[in-house]
Amino acid sequence: MKNILILVLSLIIGQAANAQNLKADIEALEHKRFAAQVSKDFDFLEKIFADDLVYTHSNAKVDNKVSYIASIKEGKSVYKSVDLQEISVRDYGKIAVVNGRALIELGSTDGKPNILNLRYTVVYAKNGKKGWQVNTWQSTKLL
Numbered sequence: 001m002k003n004i005l006i007l008v009l010s011l012i013i014g015q016a017a018n019a020q021n022l023k024a025d026i027e028a029l030e031h032k033r034f035a036a037q038v039s040k041d042f043d044f045l046e047k048i049f050a051d052d053l054v055y056t057h058s059n060a061k062v063d064n065k066v067s068y069i070a071s072i073k074e075g076k077s078v079y080k081s082v083d084l085q086e087i088s089v090r091d092y093g094k095i096a097v098v099n100g101r102a103l104i105e106l107g108s109t110d111g112k113p114n115i116l117n118l119r120y121t122v123v124y125a126k127n128g129k130k131g132w133q134v135n136t137w138q139s140t141k142l143l
Contacts (some may be wrong), residue, residue, distance in 0.1 A: 023089040034082035050135040059140040078107025094126040
């Protein structure tokens with residue numbers, strides 16, 4: 001009986017540690033993704049975004065993977081900086097849901113700073129050998 005109790009406790013502790021590792025991994029991916037958007041690291045963006053990406057901007061414009069990455073390449077979406085203010089990761093096995101808040105400085109055409117204060121939700125899915133990929137982004141402007 002004692003051995004069974006030790007085994008069960010070990011499994012529970014191991015699962016809790018794995019959940020913490022996953023949350024740290026997803027949080028690190030969020031930081032890398034934002035940095036890749038700013039630095040225009042298209043190789044990373046191609047890997048991190050799932051082929052079925054639905055990227056809903058705070059103005060309600062919707063992009064897929066191809067159109068979103070093209071918008072960055074063509075200068076339609078210019079990210080000057082991203083300051084991640086809050087992040088919370090929930091683990092659902094092969095799915096992770098991220099809720100966060102970020103200040104995003106976009107490029108400006110009129111010389112004025114264009115800073116978005118956003119709340120957002122991101123859904124990551126574990127995609128076989130491709131690993132964790134973003135398949136959904138949804139953001140809302142904060143006043």
